[in-house]
Amino acid sequence: MSITASPLTWPPGWRRTDPLKWEIGRFGIRRRSAGRSYASLEDISIAEATTRLLDELERMAVRRQDVILSTNLKLRRDGFPLSAQAAPRDPGAAVYWKDPYNGQPRSMAIDRYTKVEQNIAALAATIEAMRAIERHGGAVVLERAFTGFAALPAPIVAGMKRDxxxxxxxxxxxxxxxxxxxxxxxxxxxxxxxxxxxxxxxxxxxxxxxxxxxxxxxx
CATH class of the missing domain: 1.10.287 (Helix Hairpins)
Structure with missing residues (x-):
């Protein structure tokens, strides 16, 4: 399978979400405006969502050069999505990376939300939640969980019905x-x-x- 940062390369074995079931995402950035004593929650941008995702992967010792963020967005010179562009018809986002400990390819994809930046932010939030497993002593559980995100076609297992x-x-x-x-x-x-x-x-x-x-x- 050839993986591209654009257009979107959807991982084999991952079911797409019916567009009729897409939701409005609520991931945002808290900013404090001048003269205000409180911070307001503003929509997250493509750049901010991408940075959030890369930061979460970096906390797992994944190097940025080993990451491909795949969407239907135009790209910056560094190969990651460019901000301030028209929303694509398909807002899905998939991230591919190499496991820093065993070299295995990993992937994860989300298309639950109506905007690409929300799906990218959801990827970051999912990885953050999975890292919490390791922080609480579940390193083996985490490894088994990420094994399910291998960037390879799902094997045919006797007795298991595939979609x-x-x-x-x-x-x-x-x-x-x-x-x-x-x-x-x-x-x-x-x-x-x-x-x-x-x-x-x-x-x-x-x-x-x-x-x-x-x-x-x-x-």
């Missing part, structure tokens, strides 16, 4: 259509069909994924 978007390779699409499902099915069936030397188990999984997808999309 149809993952089976059909459509997890990167924000709103896959029935036409997308049929096209992906035709492409994969040519490789998985037993009559062509494919794997019967994979073909059965592909058939089930197609049926489930069309049932969901055409209801």
């Amino acid at each position: 149809w978007q993952v089976v059909l390779g459509l997890q990167a699409l924000l709103l896959p259509t029935a036409a997308d499902v049929r096209e992906a099915y035709r492409r994969l069936a040519s490789a998985y069909h037993p009559d062509r030397g494919g794997d019967p188990a994979k073909m059965a999984e592909l058939n089930a994924a197609r049926d489930e997808a069309l049932k969901e999309l055409e209801k």
